[in-house]
Amino acid sequence: xxxxxxxxxxxxxxxxxxxxxxxxxxxRPEKALVVIRKKTGGRNSYGRVTSRGIGxxxxxxxxxxxxxxxxFGVEASVLAIEYDPIRSARLALLQYKDGEKxxxxxxxxLQVGAKLMNGxxxxxxxxxxLPLKSIPVGMQIHNLExxxxxxxxxxxxxxxxxxxxxxxxxxxxxRLPSGEIRKVNEExxxxxxxxGNVEHENVVLGKAGRGRHRGIRPLSRGVAKNPVDHPMGxxxxxxxxxxxxxxPWGVITKGFKTRRRIKYSDRFILVRRDGRxxxxx
Numbered sequence: 001x002x003x004x005x006x007x008x009x010x011x012x013x014x015x016x017x018x019x020x021x022x023x024x025x026x027x028r029p030e031k032a033l034v035v036i037r038k039k040t041g042g043r044n045s046y047g048r049v050t051s052r053g054i055g056x057x058x059x060x061x062x063x064x065x066x067x068x069x070x071x072f073g074v075e076a077s078v079l080a081i082e083y084d085p086i087r088s089a090r091l092a093l094l095q096y097k098d099g100e101k102x103x104x105x106x107x108x109x110l111q112v113g114a115k116l117m118n119g120x121x122x123x124x125x126x127x128x129x130l131p132l133k134s135i136p137v138g139m140q141i142h143n144l145e146x147x148x149x150x151x152x153x154x155x156x157x158x159x160x161x162x163x164x165x166x167x168x169x170x171x172x173x174x175r176l177p178s179g180e181i182r183k184v185n186e187e188x189x190x191x192x193x194x195x196g197n198v199e200h201e202n203v204v205l206g207k208a209g210r211g212r213h214r215g216i217r218p219l220s221r222g223v224a225k226n227p228v229d230h231p232m233g234x235x236x237x238x239x240x241x242x243x244x245x246x247x248p249w250g251v252i253t254k255g256f257k258t259r260r261r262i263k264y265s266d267r268f269i270l271v272r273r274d275g276r277x278x279x280x281x
Contacts, residue, residue: 024083071096072121076094076095077095088158131186137165143156158197180272
């Protein structure tokens with residue numbers, strides 16, 4: 001999917017790039033598979049702001065995506081490729097032979113009219129959903145389960161793809177898009193292929209208004225605030241605050257690792273995303 005540029009007739013259109021949407025074949029979502037997204041404005045159930053910079057934005061409808069795909073052995077046809085306002089990937093509308101319709105994440109190259117299948121007996125072709133033990137080594141996969149039967153949880157954004165590297169003693173070794181190499185139970189399911197809308201990373205908003213349409217509000221710099229409002233606030237005239245950049249609650253913002261140092265899942269990680277081998281405890 002290429003991106004389109006606009007003639008720079010105004011300052012904002014000089015930098016804007018827009019997705020072409022050439023692959024979209026259906027403009028309105030399936031009515032039975034959507035729910036209205038409730039706006040929170042970044043506020044919790046007490047009405048207090050817990051996430052700053054959230055508010056406004058266009059009304060959005062959440063598409064109910066089937067990440068588990070547990071209808072095994074029933075052939076499905078691709079009816080349409082659709083847009084989803086809350087995710088970077090495109091969606092494919094499937095209709096099974098028994099008439100049921102579901103949404104799945106559309107892999108790269110999937111066309112309307114294609115036939116898909118779920119289950120251990122499905123052929124390893126683009127869009128089919130199989131357990132890792134049935135997928136040939138070296139293939140690209142996405143919508144990968146972390147726990148068997150829970151449904152795909154990772155490798156779901158536009159252009160993402162993991163690689164099945166090997167299998168041994170009931171586990172499959174998978175290289176994730178981040179570069180991390182980890183073991184996953186071979187009973188976990190994954191979808192064959194790379195997630196579509198590969199050119200999404202080349203889209204440039206180009207102006208503040210497009211961010212506001214997405215519900216993103218401006219944020220004030222910490223150094224522009226008073227000491228009572230931010231750890232980096234205050235000072236006579238312009239100053240950087242005299243300390244390391246932190247959040248309003250004092251947590252370091254640049255380089256501070258927020259992941260717990262000891263986690264149960266560490267034993268499944270073979271190589272970390274920075275390329276260093278994981279120390280097994």
